[in-house]
Amino acid sequence: xxxxxxxxxxxxxxxxxxxxxxxxxxxxxxxxxxxxxxxxxxxxxxxxxxxxxxxxxxxxxxxxxxxxxxxxxxxxxxxxxxxxxxxxxxxxxxxxxxxxxxxxxxxxxxxxxxxxxxxxxxxxxxxxxxxxxxxxxxxxxxxxxxxxxxxxxxxxxxxxxxxxxxxxxxxxxxxxxxxxxxxxxxxxxxxxxxxxxxxxxxxxxxxxxxxxxxxxxxxxxxxxxxxxxxxxxxxxxxxxxxxxxxxxxxxxxxxxxxxxxxxxxxxxxxxxxxxxxxxxxxxxxxxxxxxxxxxxxxxxxxxxxxxxxxxxxxxxxxxxxxxxxxxxxxxxxxxxxxxxxxxxxxxxxxxxxxxxxxxxxxxxxxxxxxxxxxxxxxxxxxxxxxxxxxxxxxxxxxxxxxxxxxxxxxxxxxxxxxxxxxxxxxxxxxxxxxxxxxxxxxxxxxxxxxxxxxxxxxxxxxxxxxxxxxxxxxxxxxxxxxxxxxxxxxxxxxxxxxxxxxxxxxxxxxxxxxxxxxxx
Numbered sequence: 001x002x003x004x005x006x007x008x009x010x011x012x013x014x015x016x017x018x019x020x021x022x023x024x025x026x027x028x029x030x031x032x033x034x035x036x037x038x039x040x041x042x043x044x045x046x047x048x049x050x051x052x053x054x055x056x057x058x059x060x061x062x063x064x065x066x067x068x069x070x071x072x073x074x075x076x077x078x079x080x081x082x083x084x085x086x087x088x089x090x091x092x093x094x095x096x097x098x099x100x101x102x103x104x105x106x107x108x109x110x111x112x113x114x115x116x117x118x119x120x121x122x123x124x125x126x127x128x129x130x131x132x133x134x135x136x137x138x139x140x141x142x143x144x145x146x147x148x149x150x151x152x153x154x155x156x157x158x159x160x161x162x163x164x165x166x167x168x169x170x171x172x173x174x175x176x177x178x179x180x181x182x183x184x185x186x187x188x189x190x191x192x193x194x195x196x197x198x199x200x201x202x203x204x205x206x207x208x209x210x211x212x213x214x215x216x217x218x219x220x221x222x223x224x225x226x227x228x229x230x231x232x233x234x235x236x237x238x239x240x241x242x243x244x245x246x247x248x249x250x251x252x253x254x255x256x257x258x259x260x261x262x263x264x265x266x267x268x269x270x271x272x273x274x275x276x277x278x279x280x281x282x283x284x285x286x287x288x289x290x291x292x293x294x295x296x297x298x299x300x301x302x303x304x305x306x307x308x309x310x311x312x313x314x315x316x317x318x319x320x321x322x323x324x325x326x327x328x329x330x331x332x333x334x335x336x337x338x339x340x341x342x343x344x345x346x347x348x349x350x351x352x353x354x355x356x357x358x359x360x361x362x363x364x365x366x367x368x369x370x371x372x373x374x375x376x377x378x379x380x381x382x383x384x385x386x387x388x389x390x391x392x393x394x395x396x397x398x399x400x401x402x403x404x405x406x407x408x409x410x411x412x413x414x415x416x417x418x419x420x421x422x423x424x425x426x427x428x429x430x431x432x433x434x435x436x437x438x439x440x441x442x443x444x445x446x447x448x449x450x451x452x453x454x455x456x457x458x459x460x461x462x463x464x465x466x467x468x469x470x471x472x473x474x475x476x477x478x479x480x481x482x483x484x485x486x487x488x489x490x491x492x493x494x495x496x497x498x499x500x501x502x503x504x505x506x507x508x509x510x511x512x513x514x515x516x517x518x519x520x
Contacts, residue, residue, distance in 0.1 A: 021278065066085075232439035352426060
């Protein structure tokens with residue numbers, strides 16, 4: 001096959017056709033930004049204590065019926081969340097006129113569980129799924145499991161969507177994933193139980209990020225030259241970041257979890273007209289031997305760009321491969337395994353993103369700051385893709401990300417702001433590296449396997465999102481242990497990246513043979 005970019009060079013790089021494809025695809029990625037972190041608000045735990053209602057108590061006893069957590073050094077005045085004094089005892093003491101703390105030593109009273117349920121604070125949220133389904137106290141384990149189930153769905157969706165996209169096309173998978181997100185985000189509102197919510201959330205996760213991978217590959221194959229680099233780095237990631245920044249704004253005004261879910265599902269309906277605007281990948285059509293369809297798309301693009309297309313554009317060709325072709329040849333197998341390992345950096349991205357609660361006591365401001373930090377990272381990624389070799393860029397970002405994570409443990413406790421700056425520097429570098437890796441992966445693999453390979457890499461990265469909450473929990477044993485582990489992972493990944501092939505200023509491979517020759 002002739003070089004694709006050279007063959008369609010007569011279209012130019014930034015005509016009306018390319019502009020419509022560019023901005024339409026960026027728009028379809030925005031739901032991934034708020035979808036990936038919606039659970040930050042949906043699964044947050046409001047302040048709560050045992051419900052006390054329907055009994056006659058004096059005002060003093062009503063204020064004292066919830067025990068004080070006196071052993072808690074950090075918040076000695078906070079009330080216990082999972083127990084109360086026995087109501088029958090408290091009712092008798094109140095009826096006899098005893099005053100708590102004066103006539104009765106409260107610590108001598110027997111406690112009981114929250115047999116009547118819980119009362120949740122509405123200072124920050126009207127409701128979350130935690131308050132809706134009482135995922136507290138003995139059911140507290142269900143709260144982190146909810147996030148894990150969602151990301152397991154994302155993991156499986158990333159794995160299968162890549163193969164489906166290489167088999168049936170980029171465009172159908174892109175819109176199928178968007179439809180899946182829309183329908184099941186909307187369906188979450190009608191969940192009658194935690195189990196029902198969990199099942200719907202898992203199915204929603206299957207579509208989450210699947211459209212990101214399909215859109216990334218579709219744009220990388222349709223666009224050429226510097227526009228392709230701009231799209232695969234700054235375009236896709238800014239679309240994600242804009243969605244990420246929209247999330248806390250919506251969550252601030254819609255503090256009920258059902259209203260927020262409903263609001264997040266509606267924008268995807270606006271993508272229905274995009275089906276008629278967005279083309280299938282001509283590269284993929286050529287790899288399937290569908291030359292006439294590929295030529296029809298290019299001729300339409302020529303009309304939109306007001307240029308003349310040649311009489312014959314493409315020659316007949318066609319190849320069919322599957323996921324096992326990533327492992328058959330030793331050089332391609334090595335590249336695939338190394339890429340999967342380097343993608344463990346996503347553990348750092350999600351861990352540092354989920355750990356940003358310390359940025360501000362207000363969760364909405366905290367989430368917004370965390371999203372804004374990503375903007376300079378994506379701009380840096382775009383500049384690196386324009387001017388620096390891919391392998392060098394990835395290695396430098398990983399090393400620069402590891403250094404501040406190691407230095408955090410040396411910062412004195414009274415310089416908490418410095419620790420915060422170092423953590424944000426680590427997130428900035430690792431976010432830059434993550435953006436680079438998605439573009440880098442799409443450049444390494446041929447058209448017939450590009451979506452499958454990107455999907456496999458994205459699947460590995462989703463493992464990082466699944467274990468991020470568990471990794472952060474290690475901080476209870478040693479405060480800086482998560483940072484040390486993340487820094488070490490970044491250094492090891494940087495070393496592994498040394499063995500990846502270079503793709504800087506090289507055309508995208510169209511066949512397995514072209515990829516094999518490049519790697520040799």
